[in-house]
Amino acid sequence: MAALAAVLQSRSLGFPWLLRTWAGGARGAARGAAAGLHDYDLLVIGGGSGGLACAKEAAQLGRKVAVVDYVDPSPRGTRWGLGGTCVNVGCIPKKLMHQAALLGGMIQDARNYGWEVAQPILHDWRKMAEAVQNHVKSLNWGHRVQLQDRKVKYFNIKASFVDQHTVRGVTKGGKETLLSAEHIVIATGGRPKYPAHIEGALEYGITSDDIFWLKESPGKTLVVGASYVALECAGFLTGIGLDTTVMMRSIPLRGFDQQMSGLVTEHMVAHGTRFLKGCTASRVERLPSGQLQVTWKDLASGKEDMGTFDTVLWAIGRIPETRSLNLEKAGVNTNPDNQKILVNTQEATSVPHIYAIGDVAEGRPELTPTAIMAGKLLAQRLYGQSADLMDYDNVPTTVFTPLEYGCVGLSEEEAVARHGDDHVEVYHAYYKPLEFTVAERDASQCYIKMVCLREPPQLVLGLHFLGPNAGEVTQGFALGIKCGASYTQVMQTVGIHPTCAEEVAKLRISKRSGLDPTVTGC
Structure with a gap:
């Protein structure tokens, strides 16, 4: 046994794991040796x-x-199990709560389709959260x-x-x-990141790590940030009937196409979400009533203002x-x-x-x-004797705001920066989903644009879709773009009627033409 220890000691520089194993006893050493290096x-x-x-x-x-x-x-004390962010505090609970909000809108629409729906329509946060x-x-x-x-x-x-x-x-x-x-x-x-410079941020705020695990309704909520996390959370909170305000310092959905991002926030405003633009929070205090008093500064005027909320949700990055x-x-x-x-x-x-x-x-x-x-x-x-690398180009994604935004490929800004304005053609359309007609829903922000190279056959550089089921629509077209689809090929694709997705295959009007891109008729 002493001899074995001496051998292990002599080889410790090359095999430090052996010394750790020996420290655990001869039985552990034998097990480690049998297992390999x-x-x-x-x-x-x-x-x-x-x-x-x-x-x-x-x-x-x-x-x-x-x-x-x-x-x-x-910091709030929220814990979860195996599966990471997506399963526990991201994609999965987010999409389910987004669906809860969409159902509320569908119940409102149902009356126009002949369903007798009792009023008022109430939402139970506790029941949704538990499910x-x-x-x-x-x-x-x-x-x-x-x-x-x-x-x-x-x-x-x-x-x-x-x-x-x-x-x-x-x-x-x-x-x-x-x-x-x-x-x-x-x-x-x-x-999620907490703003270290804001007094009371850590003590009184929550993040996306907490919102999906709250047992009780967050009530009147201030969402700080303009990322997709911020807008998705604000969207479903508004959709289930909560008083919701978004405070954003600069632009919404940084890194996404900014025309599309603007339409996303326009739709949210039209459906009840308030926005404090160009503002930054400076302090959060708890009042005797239990509510949170938030102080913020308007960056343009330099003036301070304040408001009271039940919950402050930080969504300022990760x-x-x-x-x-x-x-x-x-x-x-x-x-x-x-x-x-x-x-x-x-x-x-x-x-x-x-x-x-x-x-x-x-x-x-x-x-x-x-x-x-x-x-x-x-x-x-x-x-597995494979040499295949991950291709990070043309990865599709969807922002699950109340009006969903799906995209794949380059934004219009990126395409122009890369190829020059004279070499980019953008085809676009404002359309109205058939489902919106009987329900008399406003479709002002339902919009599609396809960013292409101008030179024939006009390779598709990016597709941006704002409307219902954006993820389902974008997924299929993502394959075409991944395979190098051209505008000509998309126009030769027969659409499925009547769907929102078919509007992509009907994009005939370019921005350059200056013509009205509003779709009329079917």
Whole structure:
């Protein structure tokens, strides 16, 4: 036994894992030696969509895989289970609450279609929240079962690097575990940002980490920010009948086509959401009544104003979950400005066997499907003899505001900046969904534009759709654009009548022509 210890000591510089194993006793050393150089072929840090997809794919390819996941509670104390942002505090509960708001509008429409609907129409937040939360919990359980079925080891521990192949995990109770792997994937995502400079922001505000898990209605709400998270939350809150105000410092939906973004906010204003434009909050205080008094400044005039709300929701951006990972111990480089992990086209970091995917990686779209595909492709490159890389061009997405905005490809601004105004042609139309006619709904903001190269056959650079079921519409056209569709080919496509999607295949009027783009007749 002493001789074995001496051998281990002599080799410790090259194999530090052996010393850790020896420290755990001779039985642990024998187990570690039998397992090979590392505990696992692949260790995934982060149990969100991208990390789980990568882990499950690698396991399907016959590798020994572990997933480490731990959720720090929000400042409000909100916790959730396995599945990451999308499942717990993002896409899934957001879309379900968006649907709740849409149903309210449909109930109003129903009277015009002959349904006798009792008045007033009331919404029960508690009942909706319970149903949404129960569904999310079922997804948490489903992910646990899937990992177990694929023989992926799951550790509910908070991870940080010890060295380039080793991670220390700490349980909620403080128990430590060391795990080593040949390859490590960082897929820790991000969390909402709090404005550190605003007095009372942390003490009294909530974020998207909390809104979907509230047991009681948030009541009169101030949403601070103009990101898609801000507008989606404000949209469904207004839609279920709550008094909702959005405070935005500059432009809405930064990074999206700004004409479309303007129409999104116009529709929200027309349907009851108030906007405080060009304003920044400076202080949040709790009044004796329990309400929150918010003080803000109008940036144009410099004047201060204030208002009272039941809830203040911060939606001013997200920060990557990298600060607690001890990345410096592994030599993983990050962008010093935003702490996102720098990666190459292979998703590899500055350390060749350590990878980063999803929201935590620099320059990647913060979208669930891109993280999932990137994770699967990474596992296939590592273990499936594949060389396929993730293609981040022409990724479609949808903003689930009350009037949904779907897009794929370049915005009009991006197309002009890249190709020049003289080389870009934009075809557009204002249209009225058939469903809006009998219900006498205003369709002023239902709008489509297709951004193309001007030179025949006019390659489609981007498509932007504002209207009902925008995600369903955009998904199909995204394939065409991914395959290099031209304007000519889209115009040769027969539309399905009567649908909103067919209006894309009828875009005949260009902005350059100056003609009225309003669709008349069918």
